[in-house]
Amino acid sequence: MSRVLITGGAGFIGSTLAHRLVKNNEITVVDDLSMGKKENLADIDVNFIQHDVCDHEFMHQLLDNGKFDYIYYLAAVSSVADSVKRPLRTHKVNQESVIDTLEYIRKQKLSLKKFLFTSSAAVYGNLPDFPKKESSHVQPLTPYAVDKYASERFTIDYGRLYGLPTVAVRFFNVYGPRQNPDSPYSGVLSIVTKCLKQKKPFTIYGDGSQTRDFIYVEDVVNAMIKIATETKSPTVYNIANGNETPLIDVIHTYEKITGIKLNIIRKKTRQGDIDKSKADVSKLRQIGVKPKWSLQDGLTNYWEYLSNN
Numbered sequence: 001m002s003r004v005l006i007t008g009g010a011g012f013i014g015s016t017l018a019h020r021l022v023k024n025n026e027i028t029v030v031d032d033l034s035m036g037k038k039e040n041l042a043d044i045d046v047n048f049i050q051h052d053v054c055d056h057e058f059m060h061q062l063l064d065n066g067k068f069d070y071i072y073y074l075a076a077v078s079s080v081a082d083s084v085k086r087p088l089r090t091h092k093v094n095q096e097s098v099i100d101t102l103e104y105i106r107k108q109k110l111s112l113k114k115f116l117f118t119s120s121a122a123v124y125g126n127l128p129d130f131p132k133k134e135s136s137h138v139q140p141l142t143p144y145a146v147d148k149y150a151s152e153r154f155t156i157d158y159g160r161l162y163g164l165p166t167v168a169v170r171f172f173n174v175y176g177p178r179q180n181p182d183s184p185y186s187g188v189l190s191i192v193t194k195c196l197k198q199k200k201p202f203t204i205y206g207d208g209s210q211t212r213d214f215i216y217v218e219d220v221v222n223a224m225i226k227i228a229t230e231t232k233s234p235t236v237y238n239i240a241n242g243n244e245t246p247l248i249d250v251i252h253t254y255e256k257i258t259g260i261k262l263n264i265i266r267k268k269t270r271q272g273d274i275d276k277s278k279a280d281v282s283k284l285r286q287i288g289v290k291p292k293w294s295l296q297d298g299l300t301n302y303w304e305y306l307s308n309n
Helices: 012-021 056-066 080-085 087-107 143-162 188-198 217-230 247-258 282-286 295-308
Strands: 002-007 025-030 047-049 070-073 114-120 166-171 173-175 202-205 214-216 236-239 264-267
Touching (some): 002 056, 012 025, 025 056, 056 087, 070 087, 070 217, 080 087, 080 143, 087 114, 087 143, 114 217, 143 166, 173 217, 173 295, 188 202, 188 247, 188 295, 202 247, 214 295, 217 236, 236 282
Parallel strands (some): 002 025, 002 070, 025 047, 114 166, 173 214, 202 264
C-alpha cells in the first residue's frame, strides 16, 4: 500500500483520482475548497485537510510527517480569466507553491517514488504548430499559462538536475462528473451541462468554431496513474484524446443526447482564449495509454451521472 498526497484533491479531477486510488492506497487530500467541494470525497475514506498550499510551513510539516510515495500536484487556480484579474495571487498558487514543495523535497532529501505536476494545454497559445506536440513551441498568453509552463519546467528540471523522480502532464479539455459548473471559470462542458439541465441560456464567446480536444475524466485519471507509476524520465506528456472538435458541434451532440435544445447567446471572443486546440498524443500512446471514452459515450455518462445525483 502506497501513501499518496493529492493537492487540490477535492476538485473534480483530484477527487476522481482519489476514488480510483483509495482501494489500495492511503490517501491524503489537501484542498482549500476555493474551487473544490468536500462532498466530492464524502463517500470514500481519505485524510482530508482543508488548507492553502501557499502556507509553506504547513506543507513542509505535512511532507515531513506524511512520508508520501506519490504526490499528485493538482492544486491551482485553474482559471485563465481569474489569472488575468488576479495575476499575483494566482501566481502564488500556480507557481510559487509548486517550487517551494519541490525545493523542500530536494533539501530534505525526502524519499519519493514520483512527483507529478499537472500543467495545461494553455501553454501552447495560438502558434501555428498543429497538432500540439510536447516539443512544439509555446506561447503562454496569460498569467495562468505562464505559471503553468514555468512550474512544469521547474518540475522537469528538478528531475534532471537533482535526480528527483518528477514528471509533468498537460491537460487538454477535461470533462466529467464532479466538475463544478457553478464557477464562472469552470470547464465549458460543465457550464453547457448546467445550462441544459436548468434550461438556461449558454453564452458562446466567438462563433462557436473554436476547437478543443475533449477528454473524459476517467481517461485522464488512467493516464496520470500510468505515468506516475510506470515512467522514469522527467518529461512532459499531453493528456488528451487527439481529436479536434468545434464547440458548436459538441453542443449539437449534447442536444441530441439530452433531447434538449440549448438557447445560445453569442458574444465577442474573450482576451486570451485559444482558437484551435488539438493534441499530438503519440508520446502517450508509446507508453500504452489510449483513451477508452468517445465524446458521445463520455457526454452520455456525464448526463446520466447528473440525472442520478
